[in-house]
Every structure is written in C-alpha cells, then in structure tokens.
Amino acid sequence: MKKSITIALAGNANVGKSVLFNGLTGLTQIIGNWPGKTVEKAEGTVNFGEYTIQVVDLPGIYSLSTYTIEEVISREFIALEKPDVVVNVIDATALERNLFFTVQLLELDRPMVIALNQMDLVKKKGIDIDVEKLEEMLGVPVVPTVATRGSGFHELLQAVVEVVEGKVSANGMVPEYGPQLESRIKKLIPLVEKAEREYPSRWVSMKLLEGDENIKKRVGQKDEGVVRASNILQGEIEDLFHESSSEVIASDRYRVVGRVVDGCQELIGDAKLGWGERLDDVTTHKVWGYLILAGIVISIFTVIFLVGDFLSVTIGNAFEGLRPIVLDGLGGGPIADFVWSGLLQGLIAGVTIALPFLIPFFIFLAIMEATGYLARIAFLMDGAMHRMGLHGKAFIPLLLGYGCNVPACMGCRVMETHRERLIAVFVVTLVPCAAVTVVVLGVVGTYVGIGYAFLLYFFNLLVIFALGRIAFKAHPGEPVGLKMEMPPYRIPSAKVVLRQTWVRLKDFIMVAFPFIIIGSLILEGLRIGGLLGPIGDALSPITVGWLGLPVMAGVVLLFGFLRKELTLIMFATLIAPLALDSAMSPVQMVVFTLVVMFFVPCVATLAVLIREIGWKRTGAIVLTELLLTLLIGGVAFRVLSLAFPSG
Numbered sequence: 001m002k003k004s005i006t007i008a009l010a011g012n013a014n015v016g017k018s019v020l021f022n023g024l025t026g027l028t029q030i031i032g033n034w035p036g037k038t039v040e041k042a043e044g045t046v047n048f049g050e051y052t053i054q055v056v057d058l059p060g061i062y063s064l065s066t067y068t069i070e071e072v073i074s075r076e077f078i079a080l081e082k083p084d085v086v087v088n089v090i091d092a093t094a095l096e097r098n099l100f101f102t103v104q105l106l107e108l109d110r111p112m113v114i115a116l117n118q119m120d121l122v123k124k125k126g127i128d129i130d131v132e133k134l135e136e137m138l139g140v141p142v143v144p145t146v147a148t149r150g151s152g153f154h155e156l157l158q159a160v161v162e163v164v165e166g167k168v169s170a171n172g173m174v175p176e177y178g179p180q181l182e183s184r185i186k187k188l189i190p191l192v193e194k195a196e197r198e199y200p201s202r203w204v205s206m207k208l209l210e211g212d213e214n215i216k217k218r219v220g221q222k223d224e225g226v227v228r229a230s231n232i233l234q235g236e237i238e239d240l241f242h243e244s245s246s247e248v249i250a251s252d253r254y255r256v257v258g259r260v261v262d263g264c265q266e267l268i269g270d271a272k273l274g275w276g277e278r279l280d281d282v283t284t285h286k287v288w289g290y291l292i293l294a295g296i297v298i299s300i301f302t303v304i305f306l307v308g309d310f311l312s313v314t315i316g317n318a319f320e321g322l323r324p325i326v327l328d329g330l331g332g333g334p335i336a337d338f339v340w341s342g343l344l345q346g347l348i349a350g351v352t353i354a355l356p357f358l359i360p361f362f363i364f365l366a367i368m369e370a371t372g373y374l375a376r377i378a379f380l381m382d383g384a385m386h387r388m389g390l391h392g393k394a395f396i397p398l399l400l401g402y403g404c405n406v407p408a409c410m411g412c413r414v415m416e417t418h419r420e421r422l423i424a425v426f427v428v429t430l431v432p433c434a435a436v437t438v439v440v441l442g443v444v445g446t447y448v449g450i451g452y453a454f455l456l457y458f459f460n461l462l463v464i465f466a467l468g469r470i471a472f473k474a475h476p477g478e479p480v481g482l483k484m485e486m487p488p489y490r491i492p493s494a495k496v497v498l499r500q501t502w503v504r505l506k507d508f509i510m511v512a513f514p515f516i517i518i519g520s521l522i523l524e525g526l527r528i529g530g531l532l533g534p535i536g537d538a539l540s541p542i543t544v545g546w547l548g549l550p551v552m553a554g555v556v557l558l559f560g561f562l563r564k565e566l567t568l569i570m571f572a573t574l575i576a577p578l579a580l581d582s583a584m585s586p587v588q589m590v591v592f593t594l595v596v597m598f599f600v601p602c603v604a605t606l607a608v609l610i611r612e613i614g615w616k617r618t619g620a621i622v623l624t625e626l627l628l629t630l631l632i633g634g635v636a637f638r639v640l641s642l643a644f645p646s647g
Contacts, residue, residue, distance in 0.1 A: 002047065005164055006054045008078060010105060011089035012098055013060035014375075016117045018042075019147040020089055021057040022499050024157075048157045051164075056083065064104045072214070078108050079199050085160045085170065086112045092122050092129060092144070093488070095265055099257040102138070103175050109200040111170040112140045113159045115152070119144040121488065126268055134264040139173040148370075148493045174202070177252040180240055184209060184233040188226070195223035209234050210246045279489055283373070289380050296373075298454070304360045305441045305450050311356035312442070319348045347517055357438045359505060365403050366500040370492035374399065388468030394424045398464075401431030403504065405605040408433075409612060425613055426621055427468045429601045432460055435564035439596045442568050448586045456590070460597055463632070523559070546630065547595060548637035549588055560599050567596050587640045594636050598629040 011017045025044025042057040058077060059070035078086055088105055090098040105112060114134075122129060135142040141159040145152030163170040176182065188205035196204050196219055207215040208230035220227040237245045283289050322344070368374050374396055381395040388394075394412070401408035405428060412424040432440060445453040526532050532555055536543075539554030547553070552571070560567040571580065584592060600622045601609065609618040 002050055002052045004054065005051050005085070005160065006056065006081075006083045007085045007087050007160055008056045008058050008083040009087050009089055010058045010074060010078065010101075011060060012062050012091065012101055015060070015089050015091040015098065016145075016147040017060060017089040018057065019496055020115060020117065020145065020153075021055060022496065022503075023147055023150050023153060024053075025055050026499070046157070049161065051161060053157065053160065062101060064101075064108070075108065078105070078110055079203075082110065084111065084164050086110050087115055087156065087160065088112055089115045089117055089147075092116045092119050093125050093127065095127075095129065096257055096261045099260055100253060103253050103256055106138070106140075106172040106175060107200070107203045107206060109171070109203065111163050112172055113156065113163060113170060114138065114140055114142045115145045115147075115156055116142050117145045117147050119152075120146045120149070123268075128266045128268045130264045130266075134260070137173070137260050137263050140170045141168055148490060148496055150495070175253065175256045177249070177256065181209075181237065181248065181252055184237060187233060188230055191223075191226045191229055192219065195219050195226045205230075206249060209237065210249050211244070280376070283376050284379055289376070293377060293380055300361075300364045301437075301441075301454070301457070302450065304357055304364070304437070305445050305453070307360045308357035308441055309446060311359075312352050315356065316348075316352040319352060322348075347513070347520075355505075357441055358434050359501070361434050361437065362403065362501045362504045363497065365400075365504075366497040367492050369500065370490065370496055372489050384465070388423060388427065388465060388472050390420055390424055390468070390472075394420070394427075397424060397428050398431060401428045401433060402437070403434050405429055405431065405433045405601060405608075409605060409608045412612070422613060422617065423468060423471045425609065426471055427464050429605060429609070429621060429625065430460070430464045430467065430598065432457070432597050433564065435602070436597055439564060439568045440593055443580060443589050444593050447581045448589055452590065456593060456597065459594075463598070463628075467628075523555070526555070542630070546637075547591055547633045548641065549592055549595075550583055552583075553592060557595065557599065560596055561603055564596055564599070564602055567592075587637065587644055590640060591633050591637045595629055595633040598625060598632055600625050600629070 009017050009021055021042060021044065024046045026046075044055050044057075046053045046055060056077065058074045061071050061074055064071055064075040077083070086105060086108075088102050090102065102114065116129070116131065116134070119129075131142050131144055141163065143152055143156045143159050145156060159168065162168040177185070185202060185205050188208060189201050192201040192204045192208070199215075204215060204219065208219065208227065211234060216227050216230070219230075234245045237248055241248050243251075283292055368377075377399060378395050385394050397408040397412050408428045408431065409425050412421050412428060440453050440456055441450075444456060523532075526535065532552065535555050535558075536551040540551050543549045543554035543557070544551055556567050556571045571583075580589065600606075606618060606622070609621065
C-alpha cells in the first residue's frame, strides 16, 4: 500500500501555479468549494514512487493578511491543516516581488520546497539566478521549473519526497529583522506561547504587532493580556518610526528579500525586447488594441459557427441512422418511443447541438488564458467598465461568462468592494453563456444568418452596458482603480490548452447532460400524458399573445431554467430534430433567441448567486431579468413584424 503525502501549492497570481497543478494532477482533479466558503478549492493526486501525493492548489495571493477570504483560507490551511510540504511557486522573472510572499510563508514554519518557475524566460530578460545560492540563503530546496512544458516536475516531486523522508532540511531560514522590531517580537513570544498553540508563536507575535484584527481576536479570546501587551509594543514601534507598525514590518521584510536577491541574482545585460513585448505594444495600443480585440472576437465566433455547424450536421446525420435500429430492436410501441424520444434523442441532441459549438469555444478561451491575452482585454476595457462603476478587471468575469455564468459569477470576487461585486454579478448574469451561444448559432446563425447572430450579441452588449450604468447610478460610489498584474505573453502549450478545455468540457458534461436527459424524459412524459397542450395553452397569453411565438415555446422555455441550451434541444426534440424553420418564422426565431438570451439565470447560476449575494438580491436580479425579457421580446416582435411583415 502506498504512503500518503499532502502538499499545498502556494504563490502569487499569474506565476504558473495552476498550470503546475494541472500538469501534476492531470485528470484526478476535484473542483469544489472550501467548507463554508465561496472560494473554489482544487485538489488532485499524483502517484510518485511509493507515494500517493495529494495536491491542494491554494488561491493565488500576495500576502498572508486577512484582507481577503483567499488569504485567510491559505494561511489557515498551511498553519492548521499542516500539509507535509508547502510548495511555493515563484515567478523567476520577478524574484523580489515573489520572495516577499516567500518570507511570510517561512514565518509560518512549515517544511517548504520552492518551484522556481518560468526559468525559460529568465535569460531573455537579462537575469542570471544562482539557484544553489538561493537555496542556501533561504534554507529550503529550490527546483527550477517550466510548468508550461512540464520541465522540472519529476525533480520537484523528488525534492518533496526527500523532505518528507528527512533526507533534506526544508524548515527554512528565520528572517532576521531590525533590532527594534526583533526585540519586541522576542518580548511577545513567551506570552504568545501560553495563549496560542496552533499557529507558530513568532508568526503570531508579528501579526499582533502588525495589528492583525483576526489574530488579535483569536488570541484575545484566550488571554486579553497578550493583546494589551502587543498594543503597547505596537505603539512603541510606531512612535519610533513615525509609521504604522504594518508598514515598518513590510519594510523590514523587503530588506530581508533585498539581501537574498542581491546574493543570488545578477543582471547580465539589458532585457531583450522579444516578440512578446512588441506584441504587447500593439495589442494594448489605444487604437490598434481595440481593432485587434474586435477582430479576434468576431473571428472566434465565426470559426465557432462554421466548425459547430459542420460538426452538428455531420454528427446529426450519423446518429439519425440509429433511429430505425433502436425502434426495431425494442419492438416499437409506446415504450420504444419513450426510450428513443425521451432518453436517447435528448442525449443525441445534446451531443449534436451543444458539444459542436462548446468545444471550439472552450479551446479559444483556454488559448486566450494561456497566452496572457485576457489581462490585455481587461486593460483595454478599463475605461468602458468605469462607466458602469467598475474597473477593467471586471471584464475578465464578463468574458468568462461567455463560457459559463457559474465561474464568471464566482470570478467577480476579484472586485475589491461589495458594491462593485454586486454590480459585476448582475451584469455577468446577462452575458450569453456557451449554452446560449448554442441557441444563438443553432437558431439565428443557422436559419436566419450569421450576421444577424452578431447583431444579437452587439445588442446584448448595449443592454449590458446600459443596465450596468443604471445599476451604478442606483448604487453610487467611485470605482477602485485598476490594479492587476500583466503577465508576459507566452506561446500556449497544446497540452495545457487541451487539458483546460477537457476540464471545462467535463464539467459541462457532468452537469448539463443529466439535466438534458431528465428534461427530455419529462418532456416526453408530458407529451405521452397529454399535458403539453394544456401547459402551452396556459402560457399562451404571454408566449403567443405578447411574444408572438408558437404555443409550444412556453413549454420549452421553462426548461431553460435548468440549462439554457435545453430550450433548443427540447424544441428540436418536440417538433422533430433540427426542423426549426418549419415551426418558426425568421422573426419568431430572433424573438425566441432574444428571450433565451435574457431569460432568468439557469438553476446552477442561481445556486451560486444565492451563495454569493444572498436570497433577496438574487430574487431582485431574477425579477429584473424576467421583466426585461418580456419587455425586449414583446417590443422586438412588434418592431420586427413591422420591418419584415413577410417574416
């Protein structure tokens, strides 16, 4: 039986930590949430020699304070869960900035191994790092890696095993600060040792001197005298330096980092202006940048349509040959119809209608992430987002929403204030996700024209910005300035892109396909039971009278609450696969697609919204979007009917 090891990956954002995690764990990943928290938790396993190594990917952060929930999660996991080894992933091209976090990890006094990542870019930037010297100064193993290529993975795991087996010391140096600070830390340590036994006493002492309210509360519940003593010492530090104690401690940490960097890093020449820097100048240009962005977006959706349409027709024709085989094999009759129409046809519709459009979209999304272009989009869109009371970083979850609203809503946590997060969540739910893209391209793109599909997306953007502006006015306040790291451009690894695509696709299959099958079975059951007509008639004042859609549209729109693409799949199943042009006119197709585009969020998104912003605000969003859908759909039907009376 294999022995077990638990390691935690910790590091700043955009250092390649997730790529390293994906490369190590492959298909063993489990994505969930930290218990009681709304932050994603990623775990996976890797077999190495006689060990099964459990890998936990901690959120990307820059400090171990308590300003964000991600910081609290990371430090509590390291200090309280006590993983066997902490693997600190560092961007070798920005050693000084990354080592500031490393020093804080060393203060937590856990065995540590450093993955010195992106070593392929170091020499290009005119930098030489003495890895052995860095290892000696920090007192922990340092392993050079290039995560995008899988380089150094074996050596990293070997170092972890050697640390666990006691062959290599990895407890690290004890950062030595200035005498005024050190003397007060040493005064606090004996007092802290009596009150706090889970966190390292030196680390707790420093946190008390920093004024960390979370730690003060924790220690104060056990011994209020320790907190009073720390307040006195904190006041002495601030009187001495005429700065806040947290600033004094940060300055001392940077001095420690500076000594390490000076001892192991050398600038060997001017950084070479590579293709990435030249490309950066063009893609962030105040004119060319926007033209390139528009060209990329239009190209992506054109390719998705062309590829998706071809695959949809090809796969659909292949599956259609199964119909007589299945029906004859089951002997015909109601049971055969139920199995084919309720079970198999729903599954086949999911494969032929949804997947052909989703796969190319997820590939393009993974490429934009892997190259670093998503950060450039945020930079370009900062001005536009400020008009909604947000900053450019909000455009990243907005863009992710075109893949799926669920992670996009969770991605709104990057917003610094509650007000910004609320506005961002609201506008993200209006973004047509990949499931809606299936409907847009499968209905309007296929039967009306790809140009009209682009117009619908453009109209959707106008509505998003208009409603975002209204939300900003309803919740006044100044947006926080854009603060984010601009990662260097990288050539995407095919392995990384395909793995990320598969992870997203697997989540879709696991979540969506059960809904598709259940929805198809329910729909067929309603048809056999003769209930489709009464339900359609009950909803007809809205669907027929106001929206101008066929009677059965009301039934299938209800399934959009489960998954948006179900509206198309159920419609195709209900009226005969892919014969939509015989059931709806072009005007009705456009109205139907608009209704699906702005309809209330799917059940999975609603669950995330409730967790993120609560029942009341979620209810307000649902009511707003329901009324908006009816308004847009009804007005669109009347305007388009006048403009195209024959449509």
